[in-house]
Amino acid sequence: WTAFLQARGHTPFANTYQAWHLWLQQAQPELFGTPERAAITQTKWLKALTESHPDAAEEVLALSQLLLSANASEHLFQPAPLATAASLYPILNIIAKNGTDTRPSACTSSLVRLANGKVLHGRSLDYEPRDAMAQTSVLLDFHRQGRRSYRCLYVLPYPTALQWFTCLKAGAFSLSVNARSQGIFTEHNASFPELLRRITASGMLLLGEVAER
Numbered sequence: 001w002t003a004f005l006q007a008r009g010h011t012p013f014a015n016t017y018q019a020w021h022l023w024l025q026q027a028q029p030e031l032f033g034t035p036e037r038a039a040i041t042q043t044k045w046l047k048a049l050t051e052s053h054p055d056a057a058e059e060v061l062a063l064s065q066l067l068l069s070a071n072a073s074e075h076l077f078q079p080a081p082l083a084t085a086a087s088l089y090p091i092l093n094i095i096a097k098n099g100t101d102t103r104p105s106a107c108t109s110s111l112v113r114l115a116n117g118k119v120l121h122g123r124s125l126d127y128e129p130r131d132a133m134a135q136t137s138v139l140l141d142f143h144r145q146g147r148r149s150y151r152c153l154y155v156l157p158y159p160t161a162l163q164w165f166t167c168l169k170a171g172a173f174s175l176s177v178n179a180r181s182q183g184i185f186t187e188h189n190a191s192f193p194e195l196l197r198r199i200t201a202s203g204m205l206l207l208g209e210v211a212e213r
Helices: 002-008 011-027 035-052 054-070 079-086 088-092 130-135 192-200 207-212
Strands: 109-113 119-123 137-144 147-155 165-169 173-177
Touching: 002 054, 011 035, 011 079, 011 088, 011 130, 035 054, 035 079, 035 192, 054 079, 054 207, 079 088, 088 192, 119 165, 119 173, 130 137, 165 207
Parallel strands: none
Antiparallel strands: 109 119, 137 147, 147 165, 165 173
16 A cells, blocks of 8 residues: 555545445435435444454554545545445445346456467456546455465455455466345345344454455
8 A cells, every 4th residue: 555655646545435435325325315324324334343353444444544644634534434435345235126136237257268278367347436446456466474375456445354356376266256146135135234233243254354264
């Protein structure tokens, strides 16, 4: 984050979070329709992360501090709004949908095998703000015991625990993760209190926490 902010500045982060909060406000006015409602929802969400996913909350706070050091006047860089914006996908998913709805949405992944046997793995960024997200996407190497374990396309406005993943392990596999099943037992058809209950339930892991393990 520090190197990125020094090289490119904070504007792509601000543009990303502004677009995501507008999305939340329009899609869920009962939670985000007024500044007062948004503040209550954001506070509850950050509290849930802090109590049940402390590493994720610590990363949110670190990112918040760095962004505020670059622009202290940007309200969306505060911990609670930032944590909520970075959790856009699961929070949006609680909007009621038909349990049999299987229409495609969000990102698209593709694999292409070249004539020489080499395989290319591509992934689109199929939701807004595409330009700002593209500007904050980097290749990030994860190391274990001094050796690179895997490399990921990493969208910097997301903390690790809330990432969707596009990663490869050299000579082993290439992976895209962003799936959400349909039906009554997924985020769809759940209320916000139910979503809070689920993420604070004993043993519940966020996607990035599963990947780390």
